[in-house]
Amino acid sequence: MRFGVVTLFPEWVEQLTSVGVLERASQNGLISVTGFNPRDHATDNHRSVDDRPFGGGPGMLMQVDTTEAAIIKAREALPNAPVVYLSPQGRALNQPLVQELARLPELILLAGRYEGIDERLVDEHVDLEVSLGDYVLSGGELGAMVLIDAVSRMVPGVLGDQASAEQDSFAAHWLDCPHFTRPVDYRGNTVPEVLRSGHHGRIEAWRLQQSLERSWDRRPDLFERKRLTTTELSMINEHLSTLEK
Numbered sequence: 001m002r003f004g005v006v007t008l009f010p011e012w013v014e015q016l017t018s019v020g021v022l023e024r025a026s027q028n029g030l031i032s033v034t035g036f037n038p039r040d041h042a043t044d045n046h047r048s049v050d051d052r053p054f055g056g057g058p059g060m061l062m063q064v065d066t067t068e069a070a071i072i073k074a075r076e077a078l079p080n081a082p083v084v085y086l087s088p089q090g091r092a093l094n095q096p097l098v099q100e101l102a103r104l105p106e107l108i109l110l111a112g113r114y115e116g117i118d119e120r121l122v123d124e125h126v127d128l129e130v131s132l133g134d135y136v137l138s139g140g141e142l143g144a145m146v147l148i149d150a151v152s153r154m155v156p157g158v159l160g161d162q163a164s165a166e167q168d169s170f171a172a173h174w175l176d177c178p179h180f181t182r183p184v185d186y187r188g189n190t191v192p193e194v195l196r197s198g199h200h201g202r203i204e205a206w207r208l209q210q211s212l213e214r215s216w217d218r219r220p221d222l223f224e225r226k227r228l229t230t231t232e233l234s235m236i237n238e239h240l241s242t243l244e245k
């Protein structure tokens with residue numbers, strides 16, 4: 001999968017493919033991340049890339065012509081890519097959206113700086129606005145990098161064990177269960193016996209029970225959007241009965 005990122009800091013975003021699983025994925029040709037810098041299209045002595053907002057107010061906006069030139073360059077390089085603008089006004093990034101985006105062969109991410117970009121550029125070039133969360137960042141680059149990481153994990157071959165992509169928390173809708181490794185006894189706390197039983201059916205059931213209990217206790221909102229299986233329902237009822245005691 002090919003990612004193009006329109007950003008004033010291409011060297012920062014391109015660092016994504018220099019560590020961990022994304023480095024290996026990039027070396028294996030499974031993903032690529034290419035920056036497109038509006039500053040490369042600046043024509044004045046100061047190579048300016050920002051401009052003052054009409055109507056006054058604090059801060060600046062990204063300049064229209066240099067930003068658009070970088071978007072056009074990105075679209076020429078990735079002609080089949082939708083353009084995703086990272087902004088607090090966008091659709092919340094979650095696993096279903098990640099899985100939707102992972103089906104694409106290529107994607108262009110527009111990372112704003114200053115107070116953002118001119119609305120006419122959004123109307124002209126942006127296919128989807130996506131928000132990392134309800135807070136204000138200094139730029140859209142972190143949102144772009146989070147999106148690239150989450151989407152890349154869905155690309156076949158990127159994770160050694162593809163099953164872990166599906167089993168990741170949220171990929172299965174619920175919060176993840178607790179995990180344990182050596183030593184068996186850590187400061188008097190021992191690893192749950194079931195995980196050392198070698199009984200895969202019991203282990204799977206225990207992990208689902210733990211996920212459901214954590215989800216119920218920490219993120220009850222997750223139950224609003226999910227039809228429970230009969231197994232999940234009985235597990236939650238078991239949990240509730242312990243809470244009522």
Ligand SMILES: Nc1nonc1C(=O)N[C@@H]1CC[C@H](O)C1
Nearest residue numbers: 087112113116132136137139143
């Ligand atoms: N939350 C978010 N999810 O995606 N992006 C943001 C975000 O705060 N963007 C900043 C707003 C103005 C500046 O241009 C960049």
